[in-house]
Amino acid sequence: MGAITTTLNWTALIGWTVVAVMTVFLHLSGDDTPSGELMKITLFCELICASETLKIAAGLLRGDLALSFTVHYTRLLMYFVTMPHSEVSTTVVKMILLAWSLTEMFRYPMVLFPEVPLLRTIRYATPLITFPLGAGTEAYAAYKVLMVTENMLLKPVLGLVVLINVGGGTLWYPGMIHKVVRSVSGKKKAK
Template sequence: MIRTVVNTASLLGWSWIAFHTIQAILADNPAGEDLLQVVLIAQVVCASETLQIAFGILRGDLALSFVVQYTRLMMYFITFPHTSVSSDVVKTILLAWSLTEMARFPMVLFPKSKNLRTIRYAVPLITFPMGAGTEAYAAYLVFLTTENMLLKAALGLIVLVNVVGGTVWYPGMVKKVTRSLKGEKKKAK
């Protein structure tokens, strides 16, 4: 019951984020403080899922979840407020995140729906390159301006994982959509 409430609230939160991000894009306004505060709340809920996966409460790919949450938190706290990262870059990342989560949470709420599963796998075919590419670009912009070697390493890791990892992971994402459209289940390893 609690998970259903949290997942429903997350879906509503990410929908609100998408709506307000699109409004900001259309009005050519920066992402406002209220929008960024809701993003932080929604992102903390998503990050808590990584801990739940680690403790066996939720099923999921722990390594992938960690990488996604690490990257998102670095974007939020390091790149979004940085002067070398434009408002358009921030809004593009927020749009990618929110559309991805809007496709994911309905499947989480209704896991037996084959249509929702297909949508959940299909949407990232667009939002993943958009988000990962823009995250890599934002990390690179900050990488160029920072003197802090630890921060340079953390940002360089994001660029590397998003560009190289994204290229490696994308064909598998396409296979998931294809299997889902055909109604096939993943083969056991």
């Protein structure tokens, strides 16, 4: 792993941790609206994550290109279109931020320390909780905006998010469970 990649990975890990902590404190304080600072940190971290899609496409990083594109296209659409929309409640925005940040908080340690089997298991297990939360709230936010937008370009894009997050999520979830089982059984074989 090169120095720039390592620096970006540590930056993303720290940044997503800050997003998670700020989101939890925001909720506990009773304040509903995410601050501009929280949203800027979120965008910065998401752009680091989205840059990995380009690395996968260039063959510099292993990964599922279609899945990476879909995840980060959806996140950026949520960030710029649905999260700031008046039809989407601040509770939904906070749930999306929490799902994204927790997912990445538990993914980056495995990226930074790939030789640690426990980190791989945690990385694969975390989305069993965060994926339904994130995909569900993203689909709900997309649906809320879809129902009121008059923008004919946004309608199919938002409809696609609902379809992919609900339909695709239902299809992908068993595979996610399989990865956790395989990771745990691989850890046991190593002993």
